[in-house]
Amino acid sequence: MNVLAAIAEPSYFHASWHGNMLAIAKPKAPPGSSLTNDQLCRLVEAIAVDGDREAFASLFRHFAPRLKGFGLRRGVDATTAEELVQETMLTVWRKAATFDRSRATVSTWIFTIVRNKRIDMFRREGHPEADLDEATEVAADQPAADETLVAVEAGTALGIALKTLPKEQLEILQKAYFEDKSHRAIADELRLPLGTVKSRIRLALARLRVALPEGHA
Amino acid sequence: MIRHHPPFEMIVDYATGVSGEGVALAVATHAALCPMCRAQIADVEAVGGALLEEIEPAPISDGLLASIMDRLDDELPADARKPRPDRETARLIPSPLLRYVESSLADQPWRSVGRMFHEVRLPLSGKNVKASLMKLRPGSLMPRHTHRGHEVTVVLAGGYRDGDQQYARGDFSAKDSADMHQPIVDDDGECLCLVILDAPLRLTGAVGRLVNPFLRI
Ligand SMILES: [Zn+2]
Numbered sequence: 001m002n003v004l005a006a007i008a009e010p011s012y013f014h015a016s017w018h019g020n021m022l023a024i025a026k027p028k029a030p031p032g033s034s035l036t037n038d039q040l041c042r043l044v045e046a047i048a049v050d051g052d053r054e055a056f057a058s059l060f061r062h063f064a065p066r067l068k069g070f071g072l073r074r075g076v077d078a079t080t081a082e083e084l085v086q087e088t089m090l091t092v093w094r095k096a097a098t099f100d101r102s103r104a105t106v107s108t109w110i111f112t113i114v115r116n117k118r119i120d121m122f123r124r125e126g127h128p129e130a131d132l133d134e135a136t137e138v139a140a141d142q143p144a145a146d147e148t149l150v151a152v153e154a155g156t157a158l159g160i161a162l163k164t165l166p167k168e169q170l171e172i173l174q175k176a177y178f179e180d181k182s183h184r185a186i187a188d189e190l191r192l193p194l195g196t197v198k199s200r201i202r203l204a205l206a207r208l209r210v211a212l213p214e215g216h217a
Numbered sequence: 218m219i220r221h222h223p224p225f226e227m228i229v230d231y232a233t234g235v236s237g238e239g240v241a242l243a244v245a246t247h248a249a250l251c252p253m254c255r256a257q258i259a260d261v262e263a264v265g266g267a268l269l270e271e272i273e274p275a276p277i278s279d280g281l282l283a284s285i286m287d288r289l290d291d292e293l294p295a296d297a298r299k300p301r302p303d304r305e306t307a308r309l310i311p312s313p314l315l316r317y318v319e320s321s322l323a324d325q326p327w328r329s330v331g332r333m334f335h336e337v338r339l340p341l342s343g344k345n346v347k348a349s350l351m352k353l354r355p356g357s358l359m360p361r362h363t364h365r366g367h368e369v370t371v372v373l374a375g376g377y378r379d380g381d382q383q384y385a386r387g388d389f390s391a392k393d394s395a396d397m398h399q400p401i402v403d404d405d406g407e408c409l410c411l412v413i414l415d416a417p418l419r420l421t422g423a424v425g426r427l428v429n430p431f432l433r434i
Binding site: 053056057060061064065066067068069070072073078081082085086089090093094103104105106107108109110111112114115116118119123124125126127128129130158159162163173174176177178180181182183198201202205208209 | 225226229230233234235237238241242245246248249255258259260261262263264265266267268269270271272273274275276277278281282284285286288289293311312313314316317341342343
């Protein structure tokens with residue numbers, strides 16, 4: 001595998017840059033790289049199994065602009081946002097073997113990584129995890145192989161369900177997930193009673209969880 | 218059988234990365250023992266994945282991929298905090314908490330507080346929160362107290378009764394400034410708990426003031 005070829009591959013600069021230029025000109029335009037979860041899973045698995053650098057570059061093209069967007073939503077400058085991208089993508093490379101497609105979509109897995117990096121970088125704290133592969137009393141809870149399809153379908157359905165959320169619910173969710181804001185901080189900013197914020201978040205999540213498989217209530 | 222779970226907002230704050238390290242530690246410790254809450258956390262994280270997929274992307278600097286590629290083969294610093302617990306400790310302490318306990322329970326610097334309990338403080342990054350393991354004597358009556366902030370408890374062994382509620386291994390309790398309570402430890406054995414306090418307790422009885430271990434926060 002040729003690293004330089006992977007980096008200099010014309011489609012990288014074209015797909016990514018061109019796509020992003022469009023995104024700037026028309027904020028509503030879809031991001032440059034749109035891969036399915038199955039394609040993303042194969043990229044992560046190629047990193048885990050073969051240390052595949054081209055797969056990593058493809059994953060970078062898909063996620064780096066999104067991760068930078070995530071950092072910018074947190075309110076940091078572009079340089080810091082790219083540090084967050086860098087730390088997150090390095091962890092993706094190192095922890096690829098812990099990814100399990102029967103448990104989560106690649107986007108969800110990467111969300112948890114960038115969430116923890118954000119806590120680490122901006123609050124200098126840890127985020128204790130109930131790691132499924134390490135926990136002592138979860139052996140009986142391993143999903144069966146046929147749950148794979150369920151996780152993938154749930155991920156897709158969730159993306160669709162997200163588009164049907166009322167605007168004020170989506171706005172509040174984005175603040176909670178991207179801006180590191182407590183319910184109280186969101187209430188203050190939007191000048192809403194705390195109870196309204198709580199119930200909107202609860203309603204939005206209840207609505208989205210309809211898209212998730214049975215037994216995940 | 219776990220009866221008491223974190224309130225839904227705490228699950229949301231944990232999964233979105235808003236909670237502080239202390240509360241996150243309590244939620245992760247409970248979740249390691251509670252498949253239902255693990256599933257709920259996974260659901261809330263899945264929404265984060267879907268939101269990340271739809272986030273407005275930001276253009277990435279030219280050299281970022283190349284500079285990350287250069288770092289892929291960096292040696293990782295060895296994990297100095299790899300705990301080596303004895304069997305009893307491994308049986309009682311779920312993995313998220315084990316990283317903070319670090320060594321065996323028997324080797325902890327237990328500090329005796331009055332005649333009622335032993336306490337050992339766990340290292341957290343944040344200054345305004347305190348995490349401790351507490352060993353409560355069988356049959357002991359805890360001093361009556363209220364809180365200025367939050368008191369979060371996860372039972373690891375044994376049990377106690379608080380009002381008309383019974384708490385046992387895995388059970389989670391969150392009290393705030395509105396709650397005054399006086400737990401009574403079961404008399405059939407010692408009770409081991411993880412306790413998180415984000416502000417000093419306000420003890421209400423005369424005995425309380427004598428044994429108050431929380432004023433040093
Ligand atoms: Zn639970």
